[in-house]
Amino acid sequence: MPRYARPSTPDEAIALLAEGGWTILAGGTDFYPAQGARPIRDDILDIGAIEALRGIREDKGDIVIGAATSWTEIVRARLPMAFDALKAAAREVGSVQIQNTGTIAGNLCNASPAADGVPALLVLDAEVELASTRGIRRLPLRDFVLGNRRTARAADELVTAIRVPTASAAGRSSFFKLGARRYLVISIAMAAVRVETDLQGRIARCAIAVGACSAVARRLERLEADLVGRPADAAALGVIGERHFDGLAPIDDVRASAVYRMEAAREIVGRALADAFGTTAGQGVAA
Amino acid sequence: MRSADTPFVRSAARTDLDLHLRVNGRSHRIRAEARETLLDVLRERLGLFGTKKGCDHGQCGACTVLVDGRRVLSCLTLAAQAEHGAVTTVEGMVEHPVGRLVQAAFVAEDGLQCGYCTPGQIVSATACILEGAATSDEAIREAMSGNLCRCGAYPNIVAAVRSAAAVVERR
Numbered sequence A: 001m002p003r004y005a006r007p008s009t010p011d012e013a014i015a016l017l018a019e020g021g022w023t024i025l026a027g028g029t030d031f032y033p034a035q036g037a038r039p040i041r042d043d044i045l046d047i048g049a050i051e052a053l054r055g056i057r058e059d060k061g062d063i064v065i066g067a068a069t070s071w072t073e074i075v076r077a078r079l080p081m082a083f084d085a086l087k088a089a090a091r092e093v094g095s096v097q098i099q100n101t102g103t104i105a106g107n108l109c110n111a112s113p114a115a116d117g118v119p120a121l122l123v124l125d126a127e128v129e130l131a132s133t134r135g136i137r138r139l140p141l142r143d144f145v146l147g148n149r150r151t152a153r154a155a156d157e158l159v160t161a162i163r164v165p166t167a168s169a170a171g172r173s174s175f176f177k178l179g180a181r182r183y184l185v186i187s188i189a190m191a192a193v194r195v196e197t198d199l200q201g202r203i204a205r206c207a208i209a210v211g212a213c214s215a216v217a218r219r220l221e222r223l224e225a226d227l228v229g230r231p232a233d234a235a236a237l238g239v240i241g242e243r244h245f246d247g248l249a250p251i252d253d254v255r256a257s258a259v260y261r262m263e264a265a266r267e268i269v270g271r272a273l274a275d276a277f278g279t280t281a282g283q284g285v286a287a
Numbered sequence B: 001m002r003s004a005d006t007p008f009v010r011s012a013a014r015t016d017l018d019l020h021l022r023v024n025g026r027s028h029r030i031r032a033e034a035r036e037t038l039l040d041v042l043r044e045r046l047g048l049f050g051t052k053k054g055c056d057h058g059q060c061g062a063c064t065v066l067v068d069g070r071r072v073l074s075c076l077t078l079a080a081q082a083e084h085g086a087v088t089t090v091e092g093m094v095e096h097p098v099g100r101l102v103q104a105a106f107v108a109e110d111g112l113q114c115g116y117c118t119p120g121q122i123v124s125a126t127a128c129i130l131e132g133a134a135t136s137d138e139a140i141r142e143a144m145s146g147n148l149c150r151c152g153a154y155p156n157i158v159a160a161v162r163s164a165a166a167v168v169e170r171r
C-alpha cells in the first residue's frame, strides 16, 4: 500500500528522495496512465505544494521556469517572443484540463518521444536544474533526455527548474505539430524553430528541432548551419534537402509510417521557418 | 499487493489519510487511502454521482470538476491533492453564478443526447467562459476539446456555450 507525502519545500522533498522508494507526482497526467490498469503501488511524493517550484522568474538575465509550473501558467506568462514556440506547444498539450495540472518538468521527466515541450525547449538551449542531498547540477536538455522514457535523472534527484540562457531568449520562434486530428492528440511529428536576424534581414542564428521522429527530439544542426547568412525569406527554404534529416530515425507505429513521418517533418520544418521569417523579416511588428 | 493482515504493516500506518475536503461549499472529513482518486472519493464516499467516469485515463473529460476555480480531471487527481482546495462538482453548479446559466443553456439549446458527458461538459464550459475563451465557435471548440461526446451532440453543445457566454457578457 503506497505511502503519501506532500512536502512544502524542495529541501524536505530531496530529504525524502534520499531515503529511496519514492515516486514524484507533479500534475499526475503522466503518472496515472503509467500505472496502467493496476492500482497505484508506488510511494507518492506529491510536489504540488512546493511553492518554490512554481512560476517564472529572471535570474542574472536567464529565464528560470520552476519545475512544477503548469502549461496554463506558461501560456499566460509574459515572455519574450523567443518563447512563442514554447507557448504554442503548451497550448497543444492534451486539453485545457491537462494543461491546468500538467507541468513542464513532468513532460521532460516522462521523456516521451512525442513530448511537445522538448523541441520548443531545445531551440531555447534550455538547461535542466537538478537537486539532491548531494548538491545541485545543471544539464543541457539534450543531455538530460537520453531515450524513450529514459533521462539522466538519478533516483534521488528532484528537477527544480528549467533555465533558458539570456543569449537564447532572442529572436522569433514558431512551433508546428501534426497529429491525426486537430485537438487532443499525440504528435505524429512536431517542429520548433527560433530565428535571429541581423539588420540586413539575414539569418544570424537559428535553431531547429524536430520531435516524434526519433527516440529523443533532435536539433537539425546541419540545416541550421546551412541557413545562417541567407536572407530570411521564402527563398532560403529552397536549401532544405533530404541530407538535413539524416539524423532522424522515425518509426512505423499506429499513428503513422516512418516514410510519412519523414515527409511530415520536412513539411513542418519549412512551415515553422516560414512563420518565423514572416515575423522576423517583415517591416511591421506583429501584434 | 500486500494485504493488511501480513506482518509488514508498519508503513501501512501512514497510508490511510485523514482528509478534509471542501466540496460545493460543504466540509467533509473522510479516511481514504493515498491512492484513491478524487473521482472515486466523490462518487463512492461522498455519494456525488454527478461526476462521471468515462475513461479513467484523462481522455474524455466526463470527470471534469473545478478545484479553486480551475477545471481539472478528477480521474487524474488524488483526493489528497485536492485537500487544500475548494472543489466544485456539477452538483454545485446550481449555486454557481455562471454554472447556473450554463445549465439553463444546455437545456434550452438541447446540448445533450444520452447525457453521460453532460456534467463534465457543463463544468468545463463554465470554466471556459470564465477563462474568457468562449469568444467564437472555433475558440469554443478548441477550449472544449478536452470533453468528448460519444453521441456527437457537439453543434448543440457549442450553441449552449455560446449562448451562456453571451448572457454572462451582458451582465
Ligand SMILES: Cc1cc2nc3c(=O)[nH]c(=O)nc-3n(C[C@H](O)[C@H](O)[C@H](O)COP(=O)(O)OP(=O)(O)OC[C@H]3O[C@@H](n4cnc5c(N)ncnc54)[C@H](O)[C@@H]3O)c2cc1C
Residues within 6 Å of the ligand: A023, A024, A025, A026, A027, A028, A029, A030, A031, A032, A033, A047, A067, A068, A092, A093, A094, A095, A098, A101, A102, A103, A104, A105, A106, A107, A108, A109, A110, A114, A115, A116, A117, A153, A157, A158, A159, A160, A184, A185, A186, A187, B057, B058, B059
Ligand atoms: C489525455 C492526455 C493527453 C496528453 N496529451 C499530451 C500532448 O499532446 N503532448 C504532450 O507532450 N503530452 C501530453 N500528455 C502527457 C502529459 O500531460 C504531459 O507530459 C505533462 O506535461 C506531464 O506533466 P505532469 O506534471 O502531469 O507529470 P506527472 O504525471 O506528475 O509526472 C510525470 C513523470 O515525471 C516525474 N516528475 C514530475 N515532476 C518531476 C520533478 N520536478 N522532478 C523529477 N521528476 C519529476 C514523475 O515522477 C513521473 O515519472 C497527455 C496526457 C494525457 C493524460
Ligand code: FES
Residues within 6 Å of the ligand: B052, B053, B054, B055, B056, B057, B058, B059, B060, B061, B062, B063, B064, B073, B074, B075, B076
Ligand atoms: S474519466 Fe477522467 S477524463 Fe475520462
Ligand code: FES
Residues within 6 Å of the ligand: B112, B113, B114, B115, B116, B117, B118, B148, B149, B150, B151, B152, B153
Ligand atoms: S450526450 Fe451522450 S456522450 Fe455526450
